[in-house]
Amino acid sequence: MHRRLAAATAFAALLALAACGNPDEIEATVADPAASGGTQKINTSPDQNRVRAEKVDAIAAKVPEAIRADGTLAVGVSGEGSPPLAFRADDDRTIIGVEPDIAQLVADVLGLELDLRPTSWENLFLVIRSGQNEVGFSNITVTEERKDIYDFASYRVDSLGWEVKKDGKIDKIEKPADIAGLTVSVGSGTNQEQVLLRWDAQNKAAGLAPAKIVYYQRPTEYQLALRSGQIDAYFGPNPSVVYHAAVSGETKVVGVVPGGGEVPAQIAAMTKKGNGFATALSEALNTVIQNGRYAEVLARWGLSTEAIPTSEVNPPGLPRK
Structure with missing residues (x-):
């Protein structure tokens, strides 16, 4: 059953409530501060009609052969339910959210079919490190310690x-x-x-x-x-x-x-260290940043304030402990 919610988002302020319900079952209407007024409906049905992008051959050619061989992009996402990042739609099966949407854009630019693989936060790092999943889109903060084991392509501000x-x-x-x-x-x-x-x-x-x-x-x-x-x-x-x-x-x-408490931080796509994939990921992200598809996705989920102007490979991470 759907319930309707009217709310206004701001980067440092609470959304105003108009109705209540289970976050995995709600059909929300959220005002995006970057939009030109009014409200936007957040679709929580399995039929997402995601924003899509076109393949860019020159970038797709940079995907390591071991990753593009089967024509799919195996993406680790949160399976624990963290709307609007990644959570299950009203059918309680389909994974939706801003993270799957951005992963879809990247897969499109790389000419690969998106294969979302929900997993726990603890397991996410293991399946990326082992190569079982090729990239993680799961609100992962770049840190200097993580850069010892993984490569990153940034795509969102961490708050x-x-x-x-x-x-x-x-x-x-x-x-x-x-x-x-x-x-x-x-x-x-x-x-x-x-x-x-x-x-x-x-x-x-x-x-x-x-x-x-x-x-x-x-x-x-x-x-x-x-x-x-x-x-x-x-x-x-x-x-x-x-x-x-x-x-x-x-x-x-x-x-x-x-994200660093006292210092800024970035959210990034994470892949296995040294597999050569981070450059293609970053170039794909910059393509959708430049053509506006990235902004459409963030606006769709009310997260326009977390946009970055440019994706970087292995940007400065949070300092070591």
């Missing part, structure tokens, strides 16, 4: 958001001191976990109360914990927390920080 209960007492989280003594949740093994641990260490060094950090495997688990008051806040990808706050009507976003 993180703080989500709290809507009727709670927390109105702002923008610095380490704001989380002193709170019970907070974050995804294990993520970049935001490193930011959170760094903030907590700074608080302890300053004599402030430590945060209690809680980990959950699935988004639905942290969402339930937030609603029930078991945790005070959740720290995750800004697109996901803004979307959930809008569709649930029970939470709000009270702070947005760069």
Whole structure:
């Protein structure tokens, strides 16, 4: 069953709620701040009618033979449900979201058929490293440590958001001191976990109360914990927390920080180190950036503020720990 939601997005502000429902079942109407007014409907049906691009022979020729031999592009995406990044459509099977849409554009430019392969966050890195999947499009932050093992082609700004209960007492989280003594949740093994641990260490060094950090495997688990008051806040990808706050009507976003906490970060397509694929990926991304298809995809999901002007191969990553 579809429900209709009217909301306005802003980069650092919460979407305004007009209806509530399960984020995997909702048909949303979101105002894109980069659009010329009005609202846009977010299609959560299996029939996505994705924005498509044309093959560019010169770029397709740069795809390593081992990857283009079967004519498909095996793409690892999140299978855990993180709208609007990657989540299951109303049929509970089809993977949709901004990450699959960008992967589709890249596959088109490279002349390959898109093969989406949902997996857990922890397994994503293993299947890319083993070559089982050829590239990952899963809100992956570029870090200097990850560059030791993987190659990257950037395509989006990384931003993180703080989500709290809507009727709670927390109105702002923008610095380490704001989380002193709170019970907070974050995804294990993520970049935001490193930011959170760094903030907590700074608080302890300053004599402030430590945060209690809680980990959950699935988004639905942290969402339930937030609603029930078991945790005070959740720290995750800004697109996901803004979307959930809008569709649930029970939470709000009270702070947005760069992906590195204090420093900017980039989201990138990730491939196995040294396989020669990153250049073709970056050139494909720059093609759709230049011809406007990339902007269409971001606008479709209300993420125009996270656009980058140019894709880079192995851009500067977050510093080593």
